[in-house]
Each structure stands twice: as structure tokens, then as C-alpha cells.
Amino acid sequence: MTSLDKPGAAARHLPGGTRRRRGRGGRRGVPLPLLLPGVLALAFLLLPLLALLIRAPWHSLPDQLTSAEVWQALRLSLVSATSATAVSLVLGVPLAWLLARTEFPGRGLVRALVTLPLVLPPVVGGVALLLALGRNGVIGQWLDAWFGITLPFTTTGVVLAEAFVAMPFLVISVEGTLRAADPRFEEAAATLGASRFTAFRRVTLPLIAPGIAAGAVLAWARALGEFGATITFAGNFPGRTQTMPLSVYLALQNDPDAAIALSLVLLTVSIAVLAGLRDRWMTGV
Amino acid sequence: MTTRSVHRIRTLQLAGAGAAALLALSACSSSGDSGSSGASDTSGSGKISGTVTVFAAASLQEGFTTLGKEFEKQHPGTKVSFSFGGSDSLAANITSGAPADVFASASPKTMAIVTGEKDTAGAPVTFVRNQLEIATVPGNPHKVSSLKDLTGSGLKVVLCAKTVPCGAAAQKALDASHLKLTPVSYEQDVKSALTKVELKEADAAVVYRTDVKAGGDKVQGVEFPESAEAVNDYPIARLKNGKNAAAAKAFIAFVRSAEGQKVLAEDGFLKA
Numbered sequence: 001m002t003s004l005d006k007p008g009a010a011a012r013h014l015p016g017g018t019r020r021r022r023g024r025g026g027r028r029g030v031p032l033p034l035l036l037p038g039v040l041a042l043a044f045l046l047l048p049l050l051a052l053l054i055r056a057p058w059h060s061l062p063d064q065l066t067s068a069e070v071w072q073a074l075r076l077s078l079v080s081a082t083s084a085t086a087v088s089l090v091l092g093v094p095l096a097w098l099l100a101r102t103e104f105p106g107r108g109l110v111r112a113l114v115t116l117p118l119v120l121p122p123v124v125g126g127v128a129l130l131l132a133l134g135r136n137g138v139i140g141q142w143l144d145a146w147f148g149i150t151l152p153f154t155t156t157g158v159v160l161a162e163a164f165v166a167m168p169f170l171v172i173s174v175e176g177t178l179r180a181a182d183p184r185f186e187e188a189a190a191t192l193g194a195s196r197f198t199a200f201r202r203v204t205l206p207l208i209a210p211g212i213a214a215g216a217v218l219a220w221a222r223a224l225g226e227f228g229a230t231i232t233f234a235g236n237f238p239g240r241t242q243t244m245p246l247s248v249y250l251a252l253q254n255d256p257d258a259a260i261a262l263s264l265v266l267l268t269v270s271i272a273v274l275a276g277l278r279d280r281w282m283t284g285v
Numbered sequence: 286m287t288t289r290s291v292h293r294i295r296t297l298q299l300a301g302a303g304a305a306a307l308l309a310l311s312a313c314s315s316s317g318d319s320g321s322s323g324a325s326d327t328s329g330s331g332k333i334s335g336t337v338t339v340f341a342a343a344s345l346q347e348g349f350t351t352l353g354k355e356f357e358k359q360h361p362g363t364k365v366s367f368s369f370g371g372s373d374s375l376a377a378n379i380t381s382g383a384p385a386d387v388f389a390s391a392s393p394k395t396m397a398i399v400t401g402e403k404d405t406a407g408a409p410v411t412f413v414r415n416q417l418e419i420a421t422v423p424g425n426p427h428k429v430s431s432l433k434d435l436t437g438s439g440l441k442v443v444l445c446a447k448t449v450p451c452g453a454a455a456q457k458a459l460d461a462s463h464l465k466l467t468p469v470s471y472e473q474d475v476k477s478a479l480t481k482v483e484l485k486e487a488d489a490a491v492v493y494r495t496d497v498k499a500g501g502d503k504v505q506g507v508e509f510p511e512s513a514e515a516v517n518d519y520p521i522a523r524l525k526n527g528k529n530a531a532a533a534k535a536f537i538a539f540v541r542s543a544e545g546q547k548v549l550a551e552d553g554f555l556k557a
Contacts, residue, residue, distance in 0.1 A: 130486060136484060136485040136486065152486045153470050153486075231472075232477070235443065235469060235470025235481070236446065236471045236473065237468070237471060238471075246473075249473065250446050250471075253449055
């Protein structure tokens with residue numbers, strides 16, 4: 001994410017783009033039929049998180065959180081989510097550009113397929129990955145035979161599973177930004193003699209950096225919380241493939257307190273990163 | 286962007302309407318059921334009718350489905366309705382008030398959750414037992430013949446996580462035979478452990494005999510003596526909040542009868 005160095009107009013990409021309304025309206029002008037369900041929605045979204053805080057085993061929390069396994073899982077989660085985001089950036093930004101700026105037959109279909117992992121149950125994604133990249137999979141068997149590479153049950157497998165579910169968030173976000181960005185800047189660069197790739201690198205990329213940042217944050221957050229595809233494709237082994245969501249789920253089976261403690265950690269990390277990135281990249285437009 | 290989001294909202298509305306319709310339908314059907322079971326209560330003694338709702342461990346799915354159909358045939362006017370799932374989540378459902386007549390669990394530990402909350406009517410009885418078995422890929426190319434063979438290097442073995450019953454049982458068997466086994470993964474339940482072998486991603490898994498049976502010709506079972514150290518008892522009990530006590534009693538009796546035991550034995554269960 002270090003390549004994203006131009007803060008800018010990205011508020012529209014985030015669900016919480018309330019700046020304008022707050023500036024104009026004020027609370028008095030809000031009609032009750034909107035206020036009531038709105039407040040209910042807020043309560044519905046925040047109450048479960050509040051319950052987590054209320055039911056947290058605060059007295060035993062230090063013991064729960066200083067265990068080596070927690071840090072192992074957290075570190076693995078952060079490393080794999082960041083790697084998955086990097087993969088998504090390297091592959092997803094070009095894909096978004098192709099979808100937004102080129103014409104080819106079946107483009108609508110391709111765009112629909114790109115969004116498929118968004119609505120697919122993650123477990124199905126995991127099964128599909130196994131069938132494609134598993135030791136016995138369509139491509140995986142050749143990886144194994146030719147290079148001796150097997151992806152399931154490895155950290156690389158975790159990164160792939162996370163990238164599979166997270167990349168569409170980035171692609172959609174970047175594609176939307178590209179469509180909103182004025183293509184005339186690129187055309188101007190082209191008339192001045194820049195090649196199309198140079199124009200992309202020097203003109204388009206800086207222009208859409210905020211959209212890329214927003215997409216990267218979404219992808220990262222999605223990757224951090226990924227469970228179904230990970231446990232299906234990469235399995236669950238402490239230190240290698242056991243990310244935080246997996247350890248939360250398994251802890252819940254026999255030690256709910258530990259599961260709550262782990263959930264708190266994940267919640268804190270997510271909030272900290274989202275808030276931090278929001279301040280840095282998403283506001284001040 | 287805008288047209289797409291409008292489109293998306295419409296899809297959501299459609300989905301919402303569909304969900305609402307489904308809810309309404311299920312509400313209708315469940316009220317119909319309770320009506321008929323109410324009728325059975327008033328009809329009195331010998332003859333049973335109405336719906337029996339049975340919460341049963343996922344591993345019982347095949348056998349209990351067969352038993353349910355047979356029970357309905359023997360008692361015209363009855364309907365057996367199943368909810369299969371992980372024993373601990375079923376137990377949690379029951380203690381939080383799910384309307385069920387019978388609970389069949391894969392371990393005494395999960396049954397104890399329900400009896401502990403005083404939700405059972407009468408003491409649970411063990412009706413079958415399940416033993417561990419090694420599942421290997423068909424043909425057993427690595428010549429696995431004992432638990433010890435799994436500890437050898439180069440084999441990709443998956444175990445259930447220690448927190449779920451099959452994992453706890455596997456650990457017990459390993460401890461009893463002083464073996465140390467490093468799997469490639471601790472799976473979240475027995476079926477996903479089996480799946481990894483079925484897809485040939487893993488070379489072997491420690492699962493239940495019943496799972497090997499259910500896996501058909503996609504896996505090959507290898508029995509091992511240490512599994513005797515970790516046999517799982519399956520208890521069944523009638524629930525206090527059940528609406529159809531007579532039919533529930535009859536269903537439990539049927540499961541424990543020679544006929545019921547035969548069906549379950551075909552799935553790989555052992556006699557209690």
C-alpha cells in the first residue's frame with residue numbers, strides 16, 4: 001500500500017460519506033420516517049459489537065491475550081491479509097483498467113464474473129480453489145508434477161484464498177473511479193506523445209489513487225476477516241494457516257471466553273486500521 | 286455506477302420479498318404441524334400421530350433419515366421432521382428454546398449441556414457407539430495399516446481440531462498409544478476432514494467408521510486397534526419442551542429396537 005501517495009477525493013467510495021448532509025441539514029430537518037429506521041439500523045449494527053465488549057472476560061483478558069498462539073494467529077492474519085491486498089493491487093488494478101477503458105466482446109459478462117466472489121459463499125470459493133489449485137486440481141496437479149508445488153495447507157494458500165474473495169472489492173472500487181475520472185487527461189497526454197502505458201502510469205494512476213486506496217482498504221479488511229475459503233482451501237494449522245477468524249471459530253467450540261477475547265483483538269485491529277487509513281486517505285477532501 | 290446501484294437495490298428488494306414469502310410459508314406449515322400434533326394429544330392413548338421433531342448429530346443423517354421414513358410407514362399419520370447439525374450447536378439451540386421432541390447427540394458431553402439445563406424428560410440412554418477409523422485415498426497407496434504409519438514423514442494427514450469430538454477422540458487414541466502426529470491441518474469438523482481425503486488433497490484422515498462408510502468408494506477405511514481407546518457414545522433423550530411426547534417415546538423406542546439398530550449398524554455404528 002506504500003505506492004498510494006496521493007490523498008484525494010475518495011469520500012464517495014465509502015459508505016459513510018455523510019459530510020455534505022451534515023453540513024446542510026442539521027437534525028431538525030430530518031423526517032421521522034427516516035430517522036427511526038436509521039437509528040434502528042445503527043443500533044442493529046453496533047449492538048452486537050457492544051455485546052462483545054459487555055461480555056468480554058476482562059479479568060482474564062491479559063492471560064488470554066498474552067498466549068503465544070494468539071500472537072501467532074494475529075501476525076499470520078496481518079501478514080496474509082496484507083499480502084492478499086498486494087496481490088489484489090498488482091493484478092486487480094490492471095483488470096479494473098481493462099474493464100473501464102477498453103472495449104472487447106463479452107465485457108459485461110467478464111465484469112459480472114469478476115463480482116461473483118462477492119456473492120459466492122466463501123466455502124464454495126474454497127472448494128473451487130481446491131478443485132483448481134489443489135494437489136489433485138485442474139492446474140494444481142501440474143504445479144505438483146512439474147515444480148513440486150502444493151498450495152493447500154500452506155500460508156501461500158491462505159493468501160490465495162483471501163485474494164480470491166478480496167480482489168473483487170478492489171476491482172469494483174478502482175473501476176468505478178476510472179469511470180468517473182475524465183479520460184480527456186489521458187487523451188491529452190497521448191497527444192503530447194506519451195504512450196498509453198506511460199499515460200496510465202503518469203496521469204491515470206495518480207488521478208485514481210484515492211479510489212485505489214479505498215479499494216485496497218476494503219480488500220484488506222475483507223481479507224482480514226476471511227474464514228470460509230481459508231479453512232476450506234488452506235486448512236487450519238497453528239502458525240501456518242490458522243488466521244484469527246479460524247482460531248475464533250475453533251475457540252468458540254469449547255472456550256467461549258477465549259473466542260470473545262480473540263474477537264476483541266480482531267475488532268480492535270480492524271477499527272484501528274480502518275480509522276487510521278480513513279484519517280490518512282479518505283477524509284480532508 | 287448509479288444504474289448499477291439501482292439495479293442492486295432492486296435485486297435486494299426481490300431477495301427480501303422472497304425471504305419474507307418463505308418466512309410466511311414456513312410459519313404456515315409449522316402452525317399446521319402444531320395443530321395436528323395438538324389433535325393427537327386430545328385423541329388420547331395408544332394411537333400416535335402428528336409431527337415428531339428430532340434434533341440429531343450430523344453423523345446420524347443417513348441412518349436417521351431411513352429410520353424416519355420407516356417410522357412414518359409403521360405409524361400412519363405421523364411425520365418425523367429432522368434437524369441435523371453439529372451436536373454442540375443443536376444443544377445450544379435446544380437450551381435456548383428451540384421446539385424439539387427428541388435430541389440425539391454424538392457425545393455425552395454435548396448431551397450433558399441439555400440435561401444440565403434440565404431440558405430433558407428422563408435420563409438419556411446410549412443407543413449406538415461410533416469408533417474411529419483411518420480414511421485413506423482409494424487403494425491405500427501409502428500402505429497405511431496402523432495409527433503409527435500416519436506419523437511417518439511425507440504423509441499429508443488431517444485430523445479434526447481438538448475442540449470437536451472427533452479430534453478429541455483422535456487425540457485420546459494417540460495419547461493412549463504414545464504417538465505424536467503432526468497433521469497438515471486441524472479441520473473444523475469430521476466431514477471436512479473426510480472431504481480433504483476424498484479430494485485427494487490429504488493422504489489420510491482420522492474419522493469415524495460411519496464417515497468412511499458414507500464416503501463410499503472415494504475413500505478406503507483402515508481399522509486400527511487404538512481406536513478402542515476412544516469410542517464415542519451416542520445418547521438419545523426426550524425433551525421436556527416437546528409437544529408430542531407419545532410420538533417422541535415411540536420414535537426413541539424404534540431407534541433402540543432391533544430393527545432400528547440394524548439400520549444404524551449398516552451405516553457403521555456399533556451396538557451400544
